[in-house]
Amino acid sequence: xxxxxxxxxxxxxxxxxxxxxxxxxxxxxxxxxxxxxxxxxxxxxxxxxxxxxxxxxxxxxxxxxxxxxxxxxxxxxxxxxxxxxxxxxxxxxxxxxxxxxxxxxxxxxxxxxxxxxxxxxxxxxxxxxxxxxxxxxxxxxxxxxxxxxxx
Numbered sequence: 001x002x003x004x005x006x007x008x009x010x011x012x013x014x015x016x017x018x019x020x021x022x023x024x025x026x027x028x029x030x031x032x033x034x035x036x037x038x039x040x041x042x043x044x045x046x047x048x049x050x051x052x053x054x055x056x057x058x059x060x061x062x063x064x065x066x067x068x069x070x071x072x073x074x075x076x077x078x079x080x081x082x083x084x085x086x087x088x089x090x091x092x093x094x095x096x097x098x099x100x101x102x103x104x105x106x107x108x109x110x111x112x113x114x115x116x117x118x119x120x121x122x123x124x125x126x127x128x129x130x131x132x133x134x135x136x137x138x139x140x141x142x143x144x145x146x147x148x149x150x151x
Contacts (some may be wrong), residue, residue, distance in 0.1 A: 003093040003120045006030055007110050014120075015090050020044070021064070022051050022085035025098065032085060032098055044086040046070035051085040052078070054100035056111045065089035093119035 001014040004024060009031070015024045022044050025032045033041055037050030044051075046068070055064065059081075067075075068087045075082055082100060095114045097104060104110060 001120075002090050004090060005093075005095045005114050005117075005119060007095060007097045007107075007114045008099065008104060017091055018089050020086065021053065021083070021088040021090055021096070024090065025085060030098060034099055034102060042086075046074065046084055046087050049074045049084060052099065052101055053083050053085045053088070054079070054097040055081050055083060056095055056097075056115065057081055059094055060092060063090070063092040063094035065091060095119070 002017055004013045004015060004021070005011075006013065006025070011028070011030070013024060013028045013030070022032060032051050032053075034050070037048065040048060041050050042048035047070075064083060065088060067083070071084050071087050074084065079100075085098075095111065097107065097111070
């Protein structure tokens with residue numbers, strides 16, 4: 001499974017390829033929003049722009065889905081390596097900084113440390129559901145267990 005390394009929280013979280021970054025973060029209890037976002041986020045529609053994340057320079061372009069039109073519009077005055085978590089689908093393992101707008105002392109060193117430890121590649125597809133077992137025997141009549149047999 002792809003691994004998301006959340007720098008600010010110092011946590012690694014696994015997800016399936018194609019999962020929404022916002023949904024993974026919230027499921028894992030990652031504080032994706034500041035106070036303004038907690039009080040007024042749009043629920044993942046890309047309208048409130050409060051779920052900013054920063055992906056370090058040099059991260060593979062294939063790690064996340066391409067920027068959406070919503071992101072291009074909403075993030076036009078933001079750094080190019082910022083994404084909206086609600087619009088990004090995780091494809092490969094990557095490092096993420098949540099709430100980059102509030103800053104992080106020693107951010108470059110934190111990114112360097114996070115990138116120094118290898119990230120697991122993970123599978124490239126969702127697991128297949130278990131196959132239904134074929135019935136080995138035909139249906140048998142149900143026997144009465146009450147002892148009340150009809151004549």
